[in-house]
Amino acid sequence: MKQSIQLKLGQSLTMTPQLQQAIRLLQLSSLELSSEIQDALESNPMLEITEADEPDANASTDNSPIKEKASAAEDIAAADTDKAMAQSEMPDDLPVDTAWEDIYEPPAYQSLSGNTGSGSGSFNDREMDISSSDSENLHEHLTWQMSLTPFSDTDMQIAIAIIDAITEDGYFTTPIDDIHESLVADIPELEHDEIEAVLRQIQNFDPPGVAARDLGDCLYLQLDQLETDSQWKTTAMKLVSEHLDLLAGHDYGQLMRKMKLAEAELQEVINLIRSLNPRPGSQISSQQAEYIVPDVFVRKVKGIWKVELNPDVAPKLNINSTYANLIRRADNSKDNNYLKDNLQEARWLIKSLQSRNETLLKVATCIVERQRGFLEHGEEAMKALVLHDVAETVEMHESTISRVTTRKYLHTPRGIFELKYFFSSHVSTASGGECSSTAIRALIKKLIAAEEEKKPLSDNKITSILAQQGINVARRTVAKYREAMSIPPSNERKRLM
Numbered sequence: 001m002k003q004s005i006q007l008k009l010g011q012s013l014t015m016t017p018q019l020q021q022a023i024r025l026l027q028l029s030s031l032e033l034s035s036e037i038q039d040a041l042e043s044n045p046m047l048e049i050t051e052a053d054e055p056d057a058n059a060s061t062d063n064s065p066i067k068e069k070a071s072a073a074e075d076i077a078a079a080d081t082d083k084a085m086a087q088s089e090m091p092d093d094l095p096v097d098t099a100w101e102d103i104y105e106p107p108a109y110q111s112l113s114g115n116t117g118s119g120s121g122s123f124n125d126r127e128m129d130i131s132s133s134d135s136e137n138l139h140e141h142l143t144w145q146m147s148l149t150p151f152s153d154t155d156m157q158i159a160i161a162i163i164d165a166i167t168e169d170g171y172f173t174t175p176i177d178d179i180h181e182s183l184v185a186d187i188p189e190l191e192h193d194e195i196e197a198v199l200r201q202i203q204n205f206d207p208p209g210v211a212a213r214d215l216g217d218c219l220y221l222q223l224d225q226l227e228t229d230s231q232w233k234t235t236a237m238k239l240v241s242e243h244l245d246l247l248a249g250h251d252y253g254q255l256m257r258k259m260k261l262a263e264a265e266l267q268e269v270i271n272l273i274r275s276l277n278p279r280p281g282s283q284i285s286s287q288q289a290e291y292i293v294p295d296v297f298v299r300k301v302k303g304i305w306k307v308e309l310n311p312d313v314a315p316k317l318n319i320n321s322t323y324a325n326l327i328r329r330a331d332n333s334k335d336n337n338y339l340k341d342n343l344q345e346a347r348w349l350i351k352s353l354q355s356r357n358e359t360l361l362k363v364a365t366c367i368v369e370r371q372r373g374f375l376e377h378g379e380e381a382m383k384a385l386v387l388h389d390v391a392e393t394v395e396m397h398e399s400t401i402s403r404v405t406t407r408k409y410l411h412t413p414r415g416i417f418e419l420k421y422f423f424s425s426h427v428s429t430a431s432g433g434e435c436s437s438t439a440i441r442a443l444i445k446k447l448i449a450a451e452e453e454k455k456p457l458s459d460n461k462i463t464s465i466l467a468q469q470g471i472n473v474a475r476r477t478v479a480k481y482r483e484a485m486s487i488p489p490s491n492e493r494k495r496l497m
Contacts, residue, residue, distance in 0.1 A: 022352040026359065026400070029407035030293045030313040037315065037353075046339070046346040050318040138170060138210075138281045139163055145205045151198075154187055158198040162211065170281030171218065172199065172211040209280035216244045222276045235259065236272045247273070250494045294411035296364040296419075298375065305375060307365045309357055310411075317350050319343070356404075359396070363404050366393050367422050374422070375412055379442035384434045385423050427473055435471050441481045443471070448487060453495035 028036060041047050136144075142163045151159055161183055165174040176195050184190050203211045208225045212218035219240040226233050239247060239259060246255050247270070256266050277283065297308050327339045367390065373381030387398045387405075394401075405419035424436040444462055451457045457465075459478045466473055482489075 018348050018352070021348060022355050023403070025352050025356050027403040027406060030295050030310070030409070033314060037317070040346075040349055041317075044342050044346055044349075045323050046320050046342045047317055047349070048320045050316045136284065138166065138168060138284045141284045142166065142202065142205055142210065146202070149201065154190070154194070155198050157183060157187065158190075158195055159202060162195070162199055162202055166211055166281070168281050169279040170207065170210040170212070172202075172213060207277070207280040207283045209277065212280075215278055216240050218278060218280065219244075219273060219276050222280070223272075232265075232269045232272050235261070235265075236269050239269060240273060250491060252494075292409050292416055294409045294416050295360060296408070296410050298364075298368055298410060298412045300375075300413070305368055305372065307361065307368050309361055314353055314357055317346075317353065319346055319350075359394075359400065359404050360408065362394050363390060363396075363401060364408075364410060364419065366390050367410070367419060371422050375414065378414065380439050380446070382422070382424065382436045382438040382442070384425065384436040386425070387423065427471060427477075437481070440466070440471060440473060441485060443469075444478060444481055445485060445487070448482075448493070451493075453493075456490040456493040458490045 025033065025036070041049070143160075146156070146159050146163065149159075158179070161179050162172060165179065166172050176192055176199075179195050180190060180192055183195075199211060203221055204225075205211070209218040209222040212221055220237055223233055223237045223240065239255070243255055243258060246258070252263075252266065255261070256263065259266065259269075261269065293310070293313060295310055295313050297310060299306055323339060324343060327343065328336055367385070368375070370383060370385050370389070373383060387401045391398045391401045405423070408419045409416050410419055410422075421438075424438040427435050427437065427440060443466065447457060447462055447465060459475050459482065462478050462482075463473060463475045466478070479489075487493075
């Protein structure tokens with residue numbers, strides 16, 4: 001075969017570093033984006049944050065040297081500071097028992113209860129310590145109580161083994177034989193009764209019900225720690241120790257016969273049991289609260305829904321004109337090349353952030369237009385929406401829509417929702433239209449909330465009610481939606497009154 005040189009023209013998409021950076025920024029959450037911007041500000045001297053009332057440095061074409069001027073706000077702040085210092089000069093002669101607050105007026109703080117006060121009286125020191133320090137877990141809480149209990153050395157070893165075996169929910173499910181086997185090598189004369197005795201002492205620790213063997217034991221321990229004169233305490237203890245299976249099966253008729261109680265009396269006992277915590281360990285958790293920062297705000301102004309980005313999530317970045325003016329075109333020195341590289345990276349980052357904000361705003365606006373019924377009337381008015389619908393409207397690929405709606409949150413008058421929340425599949429209606437699965441879930445939840453407690457609605461009954469409203473949905477679909485909302489079946493929702 002004869003070799004030859006041929007010229008061909010073609011188009012192809014190349015994943016340039018700029019495009020890769022834009023895609024990566026697009027899928028970051030608000031917290032991750034803030035961290036990314038902060039890292040860029042620390043590593044790149046060309047970047048700076050432009051304040052809202054500060055003019056854009058890039059918009060200026062004046063090549064004159066930059067003049068250092070103090071803003072009016074800074075002048076006022078400096079004047080206030082000088083005035084405060086002049087007023088707070090310490091007198092020469094002071095009594096020996098003079099307190100700091102007698103000379104200097106302490107700053108006013110907003111108290112935790114919402115009242116404005118001064119000094120330390122506006123804050124609860126204990127609450128501040130709790131909020132600022134890392135919360136302890138259940139094992140640490142039990143170990144702290146163990147250290148305050150007058151245990152012998154042997155009992156201390158047993159208590160440590162028991163606490164280590166307690167689950168996060170607060171249950172002790174390890175057999176006593178296993179605890180005995182793990183300790184008998186160090187304590188040859190250890191008896192099972194000693195382990196049981198230490199276990200009973202730990203069961204008196206806080207939170208009530210901790211170190212219980214099972215649910216009945218947990219409820220019994222919590223009832224046992226109530227006041228002696230608590231109403232229905234003894235009856236409730238008998239119920240959870242002897243007839244808990246009947247209560248779990250909602251067999252109220254059998255319970256009334258065996259406990260010899262009237263319906264109203266049994267209801268009081270059940271109410272007392274429901275006030276207990278079946279997972280006592282959950283009261284003490286080391287998990288920190290995760291706060292959501294919305295990326296987009298939606299509000300109604302003069303009858304029109306307005307969509308705007310959260311300026312705190314993505315602050316406006318700008319090129320530092322001081323460093324940019326130091327770049328010399330014909331200079332190839334190491335320092336000049338360093339400034340050039342950082343300038344190029346800064347421009348890429350600013351452009352990628354602008355593209356991200358434009359895409360996010362465009363997608364959020366499209367979602368708000370489609371789901372205006374939800375904003376006006378709630379979940380029952382939610383329309384069916386898929387990624388393809390938004391991608392077709394904004395003329396973007398579905399993968400881009402998926403990236404921009406993942407871990408991005410929309411602040412609405414009805415609450416904060418992830419953008420993906422507004423996407424749902426559809427179910428055909430009798431009239432030939434469509435109903436979103438979110439709206440069906442809301443209808444199921446509404447029907448169950450309005451049902452009679454003595455005669456709860458079955459899945460078949462809910463299916464028939466939805467069919468009367470023109471929504472054709474199978475019973476198994478109703479059951480699936482009900483389970484997704486953590487709603488128990490009808491036999492478990494039955495109540496006495």
